[in-house]
Amino acid sequence: MEKLASILGWIFGILLIFTGLLATIEGQWLAIFFIFIGCFLLPPIKILVFKITSKQLSTAHRAGIISILAFCMLAGIIITSEKETPKELQVTKVEEYHTDSPENAVNWSYPSNLVNQIQGSVLINDLNSIEIYQQDQNALRFRLHYKSKQPHPLEKVQYDTRSIVKTAIEILLANQINPNSSHKSLVISSRAYSPAEESVTGSKSERSYGGSFYYPENDNIIWSNK
Incomplete structure (x- = not known):
C-alpha cells in the first residue's frame, strides 16, 4: 500500500505541477494551488516535511487526499473552461464586426417581404x-x-x-x-x-x-x- 501511495504521489504530484505551470502562463488563479499541492505530494517533499515537523500522514490519509485533490483539479479545469468560452466567442464576434473584408463580414439577413x-x-x-x-x-x-x-x-x-x-x-x-x-x-x-x-x-x-x-x-x- 505504501508503494502504491508513493507511485500515486509521483504521478499526481508531477501532473499537478505541470498543470499549475500551464495555468500560470494563462493567468489562472488555480496555478499556485496546483503547484503547491503537487510539490506536497512528491515523495521527496514528504520526507523533507517529516524531518521538519516530525509528522507523517498515514497511507490511507494520503490516498484520500490524492483522490480529493484529483477531483478538485478536474472540477477546477471544467469551471475555468466554461468561464472562458463566452469571452473567446465575444472577441471573435468583435473582430468579425470590424473587418472590412466582405468574406468575413458579419452575417445579416434582409427584411422579410x-x-x-x-x-x-x-x-x-x-x-x-x-x-x-x-x-x-x-x-x-x-x-x-x-x-x-x-x-x-x-x-x-x-x-x-x-x-x-x-x-x-x-x-x-x-x-x-x-x-x-x-x-x-x-x-x-x-x-x-x-x-x-x-x-x-x-x-x-x-x-x-x-x-x-x-x-x-x-x-x-x-x-x-x-
Whole structure:
C-alpha cells in the first residue's frame, strides 16, 4: 500500500505541477494551488516535511487526499473552461464586426417581404411585377416589369426604377442595415422591362430600358442604359 501511495504521489504530484505551470502562463488563479499541492505530494517533499515537523500522514490519509485533490483539479479545469468560452466567442464576434473584408463580414439577413413593402410604398403606373433576381451579401438587384407592350418614356422609367432603389435603401436603413458602412458594401439596382412588340425570330420577348444603380463608393443613385 505504501508503494502504491508513493507511485500515486509521483504521478499526481508531477501532473499537478505541470498543470499549475500551464495555468500560470494563462493567468489562472488555480496555478499556485496546483503547484503547491503537487510539490506536497512528491515523495521527496514528504520526507523533507517529516524531518521538519516530525509528522507523517498515514497511507490511507494520503490516498484520500490524492483522490480529493484529483477531483478538485478536474472540477477546477471544467469551471475555468466554461468561464472562458463566452469571452473567446465575444472577441471573435468583435473582430468579425470590424473587418472590412466582405468574406468575413458579419452575417445579416434582409427584411422579410421586401418586394411587398416596396410595392406598397411606390406608385408605378402599368406595373406588372417587381422581382428580386439577386439578393446576397454583396448585391440587391430588382427587375421592374411593365404590362404594356408600348414603349415607355425614358423619364418615367428613370423615375420608377429610382423610386424602387430609393425605397429599398430606406427600408434597409429602417431595419438597421446600412448599404454603405465600414463592414458592408452593398450594390442596389433596379432594371426596367416591358413585353416586346415584335420579334422576327421570336427570341426577344422583352424590351430592356436600362436601370438605376446605387454604388456605395459614390453614395448616390445613377442611371445607366447598360
